[in-house]
Amino acid sequence: MTDTTPAFPPRAAKKPASVTHHGITVSDDYAWLRDPGYPKVDDKEVLAYLEAENAWFETRMAPRKDRIESLFREMRARIKEADQSVPQKDGNFLYWIEYEEGAEYKKWWRRPVGAPEDGSADQLILDETALAEGKEYFRLGAISVSQNGRLLAYAIDDNGSERFTARIKDLETGELLPDEIPGTLSALIWAANDTALVYSLANEQWRTDNARLHWLGKPLSDNVELYHEDDEGFRVSASLSANEKWVIVSSGDHETSEIRLIPAHDPLAEPLLVRPREKGVEYDVDEREGTLFIHANDTHENFRLATAPLDRPGEWTTVIQGSDEFYLTGFDLFERFYVTEGRLGGLDRIELRFYDDPSRVEPIEFPEASYTASLANNPEWDMEQLRLSYESMISPASTYDYHVADRRLDLLKVQEIPSGYDRDLYATERLEIAARDGTMIPVSVMYRKDRTSAGPLHLYGYGAYGIAIPPGFSTTRLSLVDRGFAYAIAHIRGGDDLGRAWYKAGKLESRTNAFTDFVDVAKGLIARDFTEKGRISISGGSAGGELMGAVINSDPDLWGAVVAHVPFVDVLATMLDASLPLTPGEWPEWGNPIEDQAAFELIRSYSPYDNVRAQDYPPLLVTAGLNDPRVTYWEPAKWVAKLREVKTDDNELLLKTNMGAGHGGKSGRFESLRETAEEFAFILWQLGVEG
Numbered sequence: 052m053t054d055t056t057p058a059f060p061p062r063a064a065k066k067p068a069s070v071t072h073h074g075i076t077v078s079d080d081y082a083w084l085r086d087p088g089y090p091k092v093d094d095k096e097v098l099a100y101l102e103a104e105n106a107w108f109e110t111r112m113a114p115r116k117d118r119i120e121s122l123f124r125e126m127r128a129r130i131k132e133a134d135q136s137v138p139q140k141d142g143n144f145l146y147w148i149e150y151e152e153g154a155e156y157k158k159w160w161r162r163p164v165g166a167p168e169d170g171s172a173d174q175l176i177l178d179e180t181a182l183a184e185g186k187e188y189f190r191l192g193a194i195s196v197s198q199n200g201r202l203l204a205y206a207i208d209d210n211g212s213e214r215f216t217a218r219i220k221d222l223e224t225g226e227l228l229p230d231e232i233p234g235t236l237s238a239l240i241w242a243a244n245d246t247a248l249v250y251s252l253a254n255e256q257w258r259t260d261n262a263r264l265h266w267l268g269k270p271l272s273d274n275v276e277l278y279h280e281d282d283e284g285f286r287v288s289a290s291l292s293a294n295e296k297w298v299i300v301s302s303g304d305h306e307t308s309e310i311r312l313i314p315a316h317d318p319l320a321e322p323l324l325v326r327p328r329e330k331g332v333e334y335d336v337d338e339r340e341g342t343l344f345i346h347a348n349d350t351h352e353n354f355r356l357a358t359a360p361l362d363r364p365g366e367w368t369t370v371i372q373g374s375d376e377f378y379l380t381g382f383d384l385f386e387r388f389y390v391t392e393g394r395l396g397g398l399d400r401i402e403l404r405f406y407d408d409p410s411r412v413e414p415i416e417f418p419e420a421s422y423t424a425s426l427a428n429n430p431e432w433d434m435e436q437l438r439l440s441y442e443s444m445i446s447p448a449s450t451y452d453y454h455v456a457d458r459r460l461d462l463l464k465v466q467e468i469p470s471g472y473d474r475d476l477y478a479t480e481r482l483e484i485a486a487r488d489g490t491m492i493p494v495s496v497m498y499r500k501d502r503t504s505a506g507p508l509h510l511y512g513y514g515a516y517g518i519a520i521p522p523g524f525s526t527t528r529l530s531l532v533d534r535g536f537a538y539a540i541a542h543i544r545g546g547d548d549l550g551r552a553w554y555k556a557g558k559l560e561s562r563t564n565a566f567t568d569f570v571d572v573a574k575g576l577i578a579r580d581f582t583e584k585g586r587i588s589i590s591g592g593s594a595g596g597e598l599m600g601a602v603i604n605s606d607p608d609l610w611g612a613v614v615a616h617v618p619f620v621d622v623l624a625t626m627l628d629a630s631l632p633l634t635p636g637e638w639p640e641w642g643n644p645i646e647d648q649a650a651f652e653l654i655r656s657y658s659p660y661d662n663v664r665a666q667d668y669p670p671l672l673v674t675a676g677l678n679d680p681r682v683t684y685w686e687p688a689k690w691v692a693k694l695r696e697v698k699t700d701d702n703e704l705l706l707k708t709n710m711g712a713g714h715g716g717k718s719g720r721f722e723s724l725r726e727t728a729e730e731f732a733f734i735l736w737q738l739g740v741e742g
Contacts, residue, residue, distance in 0.1 A: 056110055060704065061103035063692035064096075072627065073648040077655070079624065080696075081689040090212065092677055092684070101677070101688060104706040111705055115732045122530055122728035127721060128470035129526040137450050137463045139438060140164060141430040142200055155719030156180045156189065176203055176222055183209075187711035188678075189719070193217070193238045197245040198295065202228075202267075204239040204248055210711065211678040214253050219267065232265055240289050240298055242318040249277065249289045249298050249318060257632030257680045262289050262300045264318050277318060278302070278311060284635035291315065292338050293384040294432050299336060305516065305639040308333045312364075325364040337384045339406075344370075344389070346382055352551035354379040356391065370409065378550035383426055386433040388455065390426060394519070397481075397493050397548050399424045401439070403455065415453055415460070419443050421481045421495060423521035436461070442524040444479040444497040444538075447472065468526060476500060477532070479522070484575030486568050490556075493548060494572055495522035496581070498537040507611070507738050508537045508582035510573055514545035514565035515594035516640060517554035527727050534735065534742050536588075537581050543568035545594075559642055560649075563657055566601040573609055585611045588734040592616030593682055600659025600690065603668055610669040612737035614730050617679055621686040622658035623651070632680050660686070663693045667700035670737040672730065675708040684708060703737065 065080040086094040112119070135149035144161040151158065156179035166172035176196075183189030192206040192215040203222055206215035217232040217239055236259050237251035247266050251259040260283070264275040280287050280302045290299045298313040300322065307330050311322035325336050325343065334347035343359045351373020359367050371379060371391065377400070379393045391402050401424060403413040417424055422443040427450065429438050436452040439460075447466035454461060478500050483491040509531050513520050520540050528538050542548040545557025545565035557565040573587055589610055591598045596618020603613055619625070626644050629635055642650030655661055671694070675687040691706040698704070707729075734740075 081692045084688045085685040101708045108705045108707045119728045119732045129468045131467045195239045197241045445477040486571045493542040495540045504580045506535045507586045509588045512541040512569045513595040514543040517547040519546045519548040541572040588612040590614040604662045612734045613671045616674045617682045619682045620659040620690045623654045668698045670703040672733045673706045677710045
């Protein structure tokens with residue numbers, strides 16, 4: 052029998068190609084890795100290269116299989132396999148989700164309020180395990196019970212392309228209605244007294260430029276387009292107001308928004324425009340008793356809260372002023388009070404406020420100095436207690452009810468770790484490390500108290516789109532920490548950890564701050580004796596993968612192992628291609644290199660793929676998803692091909708492409724754990740950590 056195990060890593064063919072913009076020509080020898088038929092990928096040469104890289108990945112990781120299996124078992128042992136959420140009341144029922152022993156996917160349950168808890172009245176309303184049977188990939192998207200409690204709308208994706216098919220189930224009979232809506236990418240909103248659904252379709256470019264209405268029992272040809280967005284950079288979404296009286300149709304990009312209200316009982320009524328779009332102004336809206344509540348950044352970048360009469364929606368009166376210190380991230384209305392959420396000094400803050408007494412503000416206090424907390428599922432208009440989620444880097448996820456009347460937190464559940472977890476063995480710190488321009492960068496760190504100094508350290512970062520990385524809990528992280536690692540999160544610019552200015556300081560012309568912040572945090576952790584040069588592993592995904600690509604170009608000798616998940620590394624080519632799903636909507640984040648030469652030159656100066664050069668690179672594990680509509684598979688494939696061509700070291704370079712998955716990798720709670728076990732096995736191998 053012939054041994055088909057590859058002896059050498061694959062080398063992609065070089066096929067010279069180039070594009071010219073602003074009089075500047077950019078060459079790309081690996082552009083051919085983009086299948087011209089995408090999103091269908093059937094080019095034999097492209098598939099052969101991806102399969103060859105997968106074979107090389109398997110060959111190099113094969114000697115690590117025992118460690119991968121050991122890590123997988125270790126991680127799985129920390130998960131309570133037979134587990135369920137705390138039931139929550141919504142109308143006449145209590146709802147919860149449940150995992151069975153060994154199951155990859157959830158089951159959704161309910162029982163009537165007041166029914167016995169012995170299981171006799173429990174009703175299984177959706178079985179993800181059954182829906183996923185026989186499928187390589189499964190993901191549940193939107194799920195929504197009708198207001199009368201009889202019908203369940205849900206949407207599934209079974210290939211990772213993020214084009215969902217919506218179905219409707221009769222919960223009294225258990226039967227599926229004949230209604231089927233393919234190609235959705237949205238929430239599913241019940242309207243017209245449960246006789247219709249509001250949804251959005253993904254167009255050919257995977258953009259939601261519409262809000263549509265489907266009448267139950269009617270053919271798709273009878274569906275009505277309630278709103279169409281003509282700006283290709285904007286996306287449309289729909290939600291339901293807290294009092295369930297309004298369908299809220301929102302359109303926006305990364306910096307501008309526009310909202311219309313449609314009566315939920317009469318979805319064909321003329322939409323009410325709250326305020327016409329104005330470049331740079333973002334806002335969101337809810338309504339109570341004829342008053343609109345508006346969360347907007349028109350007077351301060353950290354947002355204010357305003358109100359307006361429903362009949363004069365553009366006349367905004369400030370209720371909570373914008374503040375440099377407090378970043379107001381959102382609000383939720385309830386019948387007798389409302390809740391604001393935000394961050395003060397980078398830490399979550401939840402406050403109750405009251406319609407009849409504007410001066411009355413009640414913050415919810417939490418016990419730790421560093422944590423993450425938020426409102427959880429609070430589906431009813433009249434709530435007497437609020438469901439909250441809480442965790443920290445050393446405190447497992449906890450579910451609380453906050454009793455509004457007596458301002459009391461009631462602990463309902465703490466994440467159980469069956470294999471055992473002793474919080475007292477660990478410590479967490481929130482540090483500040485100076486960046487090269489003097490800006491102090493927050494860093495959250497976790498480690499065992501018995502850890503020796505200057506040991507291995509894992510550093511995680513993202514730094515884009517105004518997405519904050521909270522200092523939350525992770526059971527998988529323990530597999531590094533228990534082997535002597537410190538685990539650090541760099542809250543770099545580009546996220547909004549410290550407010551909107553923090554986000555703006557890492558985008559567009561300031562984009563490179565995110566990269567230099569990350570490098571400076573690593574050097575600061577070395578200076579504080581947490582670790583040493585070359586003993587740092589780093590990871591990031593998507594835009595965080597772009598971060599990985601940038602910092603290995605600039606400071607390759609700092610890192611001992613690098614993991615880049617679905618990395619956005621071909622930034623220039625992607626931003627030059629308006630036909631790609633995300634590109635027009637991304638220009639406010641990165642710049643438009645088609646029209647703006649300065650943006651072209653800036654992106655070209657840091658785009659990881661365009662800046663690969665002949666130098667030693669650290670060991671690198673790269674992942675991709677063949678069906679990924681966000682970071683297309685050819686970005687990591689081209690990057691790895693170019694690195695193989697020009698790098699001057701013999702360090703490991705591995706590419707693993709999930710041939711049946713998308714941006715999130717494999718589905719299922721255990722399959723995704725196995726991929727984490729592979730990642731950690733690679734890190735431990737490259738840093739020479741035993742055990």
